[in-house]
Amino acid sequence: MEPEFTYPFSETVNHLKSSDIRDLMKYAIHPDYISFAGGMPNNHLFPVDEVEEIYHNLPRDIKELAFQYGPTTGYPPLREAVKKYMESKGISFENHDVLITTGSLQGIYIISELFLDPSDTVLAELPSFIGALTLFKSFQAHVEGVPMDRDGLIPEKLRHAYKKQNNVKFLYAIPNFHNPAGLIYSKERREFILSFIKENNLVLLEDDAYNELYFDEEDRALTRPLLAMADEQTAKQIIYAGTFSKIFGPGFRLGWLILPKGIFNKAEIIKQSLDACSPNFSQVIADTFLREGYMEKYLERIRPQYKLRRDLVLQAVRKYFPEEVKYVEPKGGFYLWIELPGQVEAKKVLDYALDNGVVFVLGKSFSPDDSLVNTFRIAYSNVETDEIDKAIRIIGEGIYKAMSEVGV
Amino acid sequence: MEPEFTYPFSETVNHLKSSDIRDLMKYAIHPDYISFAGGMPNNHLFPVDEVEEIYHNLPRDIKELAFQYGPTTGYPPLREAVKKYMESKGISFENHDVLITTGSLQGIYIISELFLDPSDTVLAELPSFIGALTLFKSFQAHVEGVPMDRDGLIPEKLRHAYKKQNNVKFLYAIPNFHNPAGLIYSKERREFILSFIKENNLVLLEDDAYNELYFDEEDRALTRPLLAMADEQTAKQIIYAGTFSKIFGPGFRLGWLILPKGIFNKAEIIKQSLDACSPNFSQVIADTFLREGYMEKYLERIRPQYKLRRDLVLQAVRKYFPEEVKYVEPKGGFYLWIELPGQVEAKKVLDYALDNGVVFVLGKSFSPDDSLVNTFRIAYSNVETDEIDKAIRIIGEGIYKAMSEVGV
Numbered sequence: 001m002e003p004e005f006t007y008p009f010s011e012t013v014n015h016l017k018s019s020d021i022r023d024l025m026k027y028a029i030h031p032d033y034i035s036f037a038g039g040m041p042n043n044h045l046f047p048v049d050e051v052e053e054i055y056h057n058l059p060r061d062i063k064e065l066a067f068q069y070g071p072t073t074g075y076p077p078l079r080e081a082v083k084k085y086m087e088s089k090g091i092s093f094e095n096h097d098v099l100i101t102t103g104s105l106q107g108i109y110i111i112s113e114l115f116l117d118p119s120d121t122v123l124a125e126l127p128s129f130i131g132a133l134t135l136f137k138s139f140q141a142h143v144e145g146v147p148m149d150r151d152g153l154i155p156e157k158l159r160h161a162y163k164k165q166n167n168v169k170f171l172y173a174i175p176n177f178h179n180p181a182g183l184i185y186s187k188e189r190r191e192f193i194l195s196f197i198k199e200n201n202l203v204l205l206e207d208d209a210y211n212e213l214y215f216d217e218e219d220r221a222l223t224r225p226l227l228a229m230a231d232e233q234t235a236k237q238i239i240y241a242g243t244f245s246k247i248f249g250p251g252f253r254l255g256w257l258i259l260p261k262g263i264f265n266k267a268e269i270i271k272q273s274l275d276a277c278s279p280n281f282s283q284v285i286a287d288t289f290l291r292e293g294y295m296e297k298y299l300e301r302i303r304p305q306y307k308l309r310r311d312l313v314l315q316a317v318r319k320y321f322p323e324e325v326k327y328v329e330p331k332g333g334f335y336l337w338i339e340l341p342g343q344v345e346a347k348k349v350l351d352y353a354l355d356n357g358v359v360f361v362l363g364k365s366f367s368p369d370d371s372l373v374n375t376f377r378i379a380y381s382n383v384e385t386d387e388i389d390k391a392i393r394i395i396g397e398g399i400y401k402a403m404s405e406v407g408v
Numbered sequence: 409m410e411p412e413f414t415y416p417f418s419e420t421v422n423h424l425k426s427s428d429i430r431d432l433m434k435y436a437i438h439p440d441y442i443s444f445a446g447g448m449p450n451n452h453l454f455p456v457d458e459v460e461e462i463y464h465n466l467p468r469d470i471k472e473l474a475f476q477y478g479p480t481t482g483y484p485p486l487r488e489a490v491k492k493y494m495e496s497k498g499i500s501f502e503n504h505d506v507l508i509t510t511g512s513l514q515g516i517y518i519i520s521e522l523f524l525d526p527s528d529t530v531l532a533e534l535p536s537f538i539g540a541l542t543l544f545k546s547f548q549a550h551v552e553g554v555p556m557d558r559d560g561l562i563p564e565k566l567r568h569a570y571k572k573q574n575n576v577k578f579l580y581a582i583p584n585f586h587n588p589a590g591l592i593y594s595k596e597r598r599e600f601i602l603s604f605i606k607e608n609n610l611v612l613l614e615d616d617a618y619n620e621l622y623f624d625e626e627d628r629a630l631t632r633p634l635l636a637m638a639d640e641q642t643a644k645q646i647i648y649a650g651t652f653s654k655i656f657g658p659g660f661r662l663g664w665l666i667l668p669k670g671i672f673n674k675a676e677i678i679k680q681s682l683d684a685c686s687p688n689f690s691q692v693i694a695d696t697f698l699r700e701g702y703m704e705k706y707l708e709r710i711r712p713q714y715k716l717r718r719d720l721v722l723q724a725v726r727k728y729f730p731e732e733v734k735y736v737e738p739k740g741g742f743y744l745w746i747e748l749p750g751q752v753e754a755k756k757v758l759d760y761a762l763d764n765g766v767v768f769v770l771g772k773s774f775s776p777d778d779s780l781v782n783t784f785r786i787a788y789s790n791v792e793t794d795e796i797d798k799a800i801r802i803i804g805e806g807i808y809k810a811m812s813e814v815g816v
Binding site: 004005006007008010013016018019043044046047048051055056060063064065066067068069070102103105109113114115116117120131134170201203233245248249250251252260262263265268269270272274275276277278279280281282284 | 455539673688
C-alpha cells in the first residue's frame with residue numbers, strides 16, 4: 001500500500017477546533033429526542049406561504065436580478081430598506097453605512113478579520129454565543145470572558161478584565177435577549193457600557209440578533225440598540241450586527257453590519273473575498289418581506305408563540321426543579337439559562353436527560369475557558385408546546401439526582 | 409471638532425486591496441453602455457418560472473427546512489445529488505466527499521485558509537480568475553503566474569515556475585472554458601498536469617465552473633475533470649471546486665468542494681466559522697433543480713444561446729479587428745481573450761470604447777503582476793445579440809486607433 005499523501009497545511013489550521021456542540025446536534029435533530037439544544041426559530045412558524053406570494057408577485061426583471069450576482073455591499077433596495085428599518089430604532093446613518101452579510105456570523109467574521117491579529121484579546125460576556133467564541137479563537141485571539149449579573153456585564157468585572165489584558169481589540173456584547181443567558185441589559189448598564197468604551201477608546205461589536213423578540217409591548221423600549229443611544233463620537237466606535245435569521249429565516253443566510261464609515265470600504269474588500277456577494281435571491285425576497293410589511297405581521301404572529309413556550313417552560317421549572325436552582329425569567333428571545341448549586345455538574349444532568357430522551361446544551365460550551373460547569377441552556381424556541389412539561393420534568397429529575405450524588 | 413477615532417486594525421488589513429474591476433463595474437451595469445465586462449450568465453435566460461414551480465410543489469416540511477439552519481457540510485439530499493451528478497462525470501467518492509459552499513469563491517477561500525501562510529506561493533495560470541487572485545493575495549501569498557498557450561499551461565513554464573519558487577502550496581487551474589482565456593485544455597495537457605502534480609507531490613485546486621457550457625456535443629468529452637482522469641493516489645492531491653452559478657444562477661450563492669477525505673473535517677471547521685452553513689433555501693431549490701432534471705433541460709436551452717453569442721462575436725471580430733490581433737475561438741463558456749500586438753496597450757482601446765459606450769475588462773486585471781497590458785477579455789455571455797456587431801465594431805476602431813498611435 002502506498003503511503004498517505006501529506007497535505008501542506010497552514011499554521012492557522014492547527015488553531016482550528018470543532019465546536020463541541022456539533023456532536024450534540026445529532027440528538028437535537030433526532031426524532032426520538034425532545035430538543036432544547038438548537039438556538040433556532042421554530043420550524044413550524046416560518047412564513048412559507050408569504051414567500052411563495054412574494055416571489056409570484058415580483059416583476060420579471062426583479063426575478064431575473066434575484067438569480068444574478070449582486071453588488072458586494074448588498075442589493076441596493078435591501079440596503080435602503082434595512083437603513084429605514086434601523087432608523088425606526090433610532091440609529092442614524094450620518095456616520096454609518098449598511099453592509100449586507102451572509103448571516104450575522106459572516107459579519108462577525110469580517111470584524112475579526114478587520115481587527116484581530118494572533119494573541120490579541122476580545123472581551124466577551126461570560127457566557128457568550130458559541131459561534132462567535134469559536135470564530136474569535138480561529139483567529140488565534142484570546143477571548144476573555146467577563147461575568148454578568150441579571151442586568152448585563154458587571155461594571156467592576158469589565159474594568160478589571162480590560163486592565164488585565166493587553167491588545168484588547170473590541171468588546172463583543174449581546175444586549176438584547178442574550179444568547180445563551182436569556183437576559184436583557186438594563187438602561188443603566190447600557191449607559192455604563194457606552195461610557196466605558198468612550199473612556200477607553202474601545203470598539204464595541206453589538207450583536208442584536210434577538211432585538212425584535214420581546215414578549216410584551218411594554219418591554220419594547222428596553223431593546224433600544226446601544227448604537228442608537230450613543231452620542232455621535234461614541235457611535236463611531238460601535239459596529240452593529242443584525243440578522244434576518246430570527247425575523248425571517250436562517251435558511252436565507254442574511255444579516256447586516258452597520259459600520260462606521262471609516263471602516264466600511266475595508267469591510268467591503270474582506271466581504272468580496274469571502275463570497276463576492278450575499279445570495280441575491282434571498283436579498284430580493286427579504287427586501288419585499290421587510291418593505292411591504294410582511295415582517296411586522298410575521299413578528300406579531302410569532303411573539304406570542306415564543307412567549308407561550310417561555311411561560312410553559314417557567315411553569316414546569318417551578319414545578320419540577322429544586323429551589324436551589326437559579327435563573328432569570330426571559331423577557332424575550334429563545335433561552336432560559338439555568339445555574340445549579342456550585343458543586344453540581346450540569347454534565348450529570350445532561351447524561352440523565354439524554355438517557356431519557358431529552359437534550360440541551362451545557363453552559364461550559366458558552367465559556368471561552370470551559371468554566372460554568374454548573375450551568376446549562378434551555379432553548380425553548382423549537383419545541384412542541386405539549387412536550388415541554390414532560391421534558392422539563394425529566395431534566396428536574398436529573399437535577400435532583402445530580403444534587404443527591406454530591407450531597408446537596 | 410473632535411479628532412477622528414483611530415481603529416485598531418489587524419496587520420492583515422494592510423494587505424487587502426480592492427479588485428480593480430470594481431470601478432469598471434459601474435459601466436457594466438449602466439444602461440447607456442454595452443457591456444462585455446461582467447463574467448456572468450445572461451440575465452434573461454435564468455429559470456425564473458421553474459423555480460416558482462419547484463417551490464410551489466415542495467412538501468410543507470421541506471419548505472420549512474428551507475427556512476431553517478442546516479448542517480455545515482450542506483443539505484444532505486443536495487450533497488447526495490451533487491455526488492451522483494459528479495459520478496456521472498467519472499468522479500469517484502471512494503476517497504473524497506462533498507462540502508456545499510456559499511459559491512465556489514468561498515470554496516477557494518476555504519482552501520486558502522487550509523494551506524496558505526504569509527509568503528507561501530500559489531501557482532496560477534497567467535491570466536487567471538481575478539476573484540481567486542485577489543483572494544490568494546489577501547492571504548499574503550505570492551501568486552506566480554504561469555503562461556499558457558492555446559492548449560493550457562505550458563509544461564516547461566510550469567516546471568520552471570515550480571522550481572523557482574519556495575513553499576508552493578498548490579496549483580490553481582481552470583481547465584474548462586477558462587476564465588478569462590476562453591480556452592479548454594487538451595487531453596495531453598491534462599495528462600501532463602496530472603503527472604506533474606504526482607511527480608512533485610503538489611496539490612491541485614481544479615476550478616471547474618464552466619464544465620457544462622460546451623457548445624457542441626462532440627466537445628463534451630473534452631471537459632472530463634482532471635479529478636476523474638487521475639489515478640487513485642493522485643486523486644488524493646486534487647480538490648475540485650464546482651458551482652451552481654453557471655448552471656442555475658449566481659444569486660443562489662451555491663457551490664461545492666470535492667475534498668479528499670484527509671482534509672474534509674478541517675474544511676468543515678473553517679466553513680463553520682465563515683457562515684455556519686450555506687443558504688438552505690437555495691440548497692433545497694437547487695436540490696430539486698438538479699435531481700428532477702430541470703438542470704439538464706435548462707442547459708439544453710442555454711448552450712445554443714451562448715454559442716450564438718460566441719458566433720456573432722467571432723463574426724464581428726473577423727470583420728472589424730485587424731489581422732494582427734490574436735485570439736483562440738472559444739468552444740464553450742463566456743469569454744473571448746484578445747491579444748494585441750506587443751507594443752499596443754489595451755488601455756487605449758478601453759478608453760476609446762468607454763468614450764463610445766462599450767466596456768470590457770483589461771487583461772492586466774487577470775494578471776497577478778499587472779502584466780499582459782496588450783490583452784483584454786470580451787465576456788459575451790450577458791449582451792443582447794443585436795448589440796454585438798456595433799459594439800465589436802467600436803472596439804475594432806479603438807484597436808486601429810491604438811495601433812496607429814504606436815505606429816503598428
